[in-house]
Amino acid sequence: MNENDGKEFAELGIKPWLIKQLFSLGIRSPTPIQKGCIQQILAGDDCIGAAKTGSGKTFAFALPILQHLAEDPYGIFALVLTPTHELAYQIGDQFSILGQPLKLRVCIVTGGSDQLEESLKLSKRPHIVVAMPGRLADHITGCDTFNLKKIKYLVLDEADRLFSESFQDDLETIFNALPAQRQNLLFSATITDDVKESKLLPLKKDKLLTWSE
Numbered sequence: 001m002n003e004n005d006g007k008e009f010a011e012l013g014i015k016p017w018l019i020k021q022l023f024s025l026g027i028r029s030p031t032p033i034q035k036g037c038i039q040q041i042l043a044g045d046d047c048i049g050a051a052k053t054g055s056g057k058t059f060a061f062a063l064p065i066l067q068h069l070a071e072d073p074y075g076i077f078a079l080v081l082t083p084t085h086e087l088a089y090q091i092g093d094q095f096s097i098l099g100q101p102l103k104l105r106v107c108i109v110t111g112g113s114d115q116l117e118e119s120l121k122l123s124k125r126p127h128i129v130v131a132m133p134g135r136l137a138d139h140i141t142g143c144d145t146f147n148l149k150k151i152k153y154l155v156l157d158e159a160d161r162l163f164s165e166s167f168q169d170d171l172e173t174i175f176n177a178l179p180a181q182r183q184n185l186l187f188s189a190t191i192t193d194d195v196k197e198s199k200l201l202p203l204k205k206d207k208l209l210t211w212s213e
């Protein structure tokens with residue numbers, strides 16, 4: 001076996017059906033952030049990863065989430081928060097491509113489309129919700145008929161930007177709607193004290209991976 005036959009992903013604990021999906025995208029070996037985070041995310045740890053766009057960070061969280069989801073698919077299984085419309089669509093696309101064999105339902109909530117339409121999609125129990133904080137908080141306070149109480153994963157993409165003042169109130173609304181038992185996965189260009197020590201989002205200190213290159 002050589003490094004291009006998927007062995008490295010298998011060694012991280014990734015199942016053959018996902019390795020096949022990666023191969024269909026021409027991806028044969030993990031990037032450093034994937035090597036650094038996937039095993040511990042699969043083991044149930046919280047994680048803070050220092051990562052830029054283009055590092056492969058989306059698959060670093062999407063692969064373990066989808067592998068776990070495949071064992072018992074239901075919606076809403078994971079919530080991903082991100083600060084921009086463009087990133088939300090990029091992340092949603094990457095989940096959809098990898099999750100094709102699961103007939104994965106992904107819902108993007110950004111405020112870029114009609115709120116009623118988004119409400120309808122949320123009520124259909126998507127497996128994965130990728131959202132900008134403001135619009136998701138609007139749906140929560142508007143008493144929409146969707147339930148975030150059973151999510152297993154909360155992902156904060158570009159966590160440093162999300163923890164900036166402008167999103168504080170929205171994040172509080174969202175975090176209050178989530179179960180206490182869940183895995184928190186944070187990715188950030190820089191790991192600031194706001195990210196590490198946020199009172200809004202206490203991390204499991206005894207089971208926390210902090211990764212940077």
Ligand code: AMP
Pocket residue numbers: 025027028029030031034052053054055056057058059
């Ligand atoms: P990111 O925005 O950091 O998630 O990076 C996204 C881009 O990296 C996408 O175009 C992916 O297809 C690509 N990518 C993710 N993982 C790998 C990998 N292991 N090898 C090569 N490209 C990858």
